[in-house]
Amino acid sequence: MVSFTSILTAGLLATTALAVPHNMHMHRDLHKMQKRTSTKRGAAYNDVSTVTTLAETGTISWAYNWVFTTDTGLPSGVEYVPMLWGTSFFSGWLSAIETILSSGSDYIMGFNEPDMASQADMTPSEAAGYYMQYITPFSGSAKLISPAVTSSSTDGQGLSWFEEFMTDCSSCNITGLAVHWYGDSVDDLKTFVEDAVSTASNYGLEEVWVTEFALNADISGVADQSTTAEFVTEAVAWLDAQSGVTRYSYFMCADNYLLTDGALNSVGSAYTSTSI
Numbered sequence: 001m002v003s004f005t006s007i008l009t010a011g012l013l014a015t016t017a018l019a020v021p022h023n024m025h026m027h028r029d030l031h032k033m034q035k036r037t038s039t040k041r042g043a044a045y046n047d048v049s050t051v052t053t054l055a056e057t058g059t060i061s062w063a064y065n066w067v068f069t070t071d072t073g074l075p076s077g078v079e080y081v082p083m084l085w086g087t088s089f090f091s092g093w094l095s096a097i098e099t100i101l102s103s104g105s106d107y108i109m110g111f112n113e114p115d116m117a118s119q120a121d122m123t124p125s126e127a128a129g130y131y132m133q134y135i136t137p138f139s140g141s142a143k144l145i146s147p148a149v150t151s152s153s154t155d156g157q158g159l160s161w162f163e164e165f166m167t168d169c170s171s172c173n174i175t176g177l178a179v180h181w182y183g184d185s186v187d188d189l190k191t192f193v194e195d196a197v198s199t200a201s202n203y204g205l206e207e208v209w210v211t212e213f214a215l216n217a218d219i220s221g222v223a224d225q226s227t228t229a230e231f232v233t234e235a236v237a238w239l240d241a242q243s244g245v246t247r248y249s250y251f252m253c254a255d256n257y258l259l260t261d262g263a264l265n266s267v268g269s270a271y272t273s274t275s276i
């Protein structure tokens with residue numbers, strides 16, 4: 001769901017955040033260490049300052065920005081997870097990924113919605129070949145998350161794309177399945193995530209990550225904050241209770257989504273109001 005424009009802007013915005021004085025980071029870190037207990041909840045972001053705001057609640061443990069950024073400016077204690085979005089990002093990958101892993105990232109995320117023509121757009125066998133070439137070589141230094149598939153139930157998309165991919169990538173050393181969900185109710189989210197968890201367990205995968213989720217009405221920004229806050233409250237409580245789901249991130253950590261004018265709005269408060 002993320003445009004190339006927002007992906008490319010992300011790098012620039014991340015750089016500006018480095019201007020924050022060191023002692024401010026220290027102050028926030030102390031605050032966070034006292035409060036943070038959730039290990040699942042993350043931030044999907046383009047602008048790192050929005051993650052800083054979200055992380056002040058002490059309930060955010062990881063973040064990603066659909067790309068691989070060597071100098072993120074994230075508050076310390078929030079793990080940055082690099083993603084290899086798709087073929088257009090291959091050229092810089094090998095020179096950056098080792099630096100990122102040595103900076104404290106424990107995971108690598110695979111391609112973004114390869115089951116969609118408008119996104120990474122790969123057949124399962126193409127994706128398996130690329131995965132083996134670009135991501136599997138790092139299985140000694142990171143845990144490897146699958147390409148993130150959509151919640152489409154059309155044959156050849158979503159979990160059925162993933163199943164085909166896994167027949168070609170059974171020796172890719174993948175340890176987790178990533179999925180995205182867009183739909184109209186929290187019950188639909190639960191049904192889809194339960195399917196994802198059972199699919200993952202068929203391949204012996206330890207983890208399911210829900211790396212984008214939102215109501216269809218909110219894809220271009222939250223349409224009605226009270227409806228969405230209610231959805232997010234129930235979704236987060238349920239996701240926290242699922243042992244098969246090890247990480248999740250709402251779409252997205254940005255103004256007009258979890259924030260309004262740079263501050264948490266009621267949706268952002270709902271997303272960060274509980275910790276497990």
Ligand SMILES: *[C@@H]1O[C@H](CO)[C@@H](O)[C@H](O)[C@H]1NC(C)=O
Nearest residue numbers: 136137138139140171172173
């Ligand atoms: C997968 O992981 C195992 C165990 O760490 C390792 O021996 C093997 O070389 C890896 N496979 C590939 C294709 O890198």
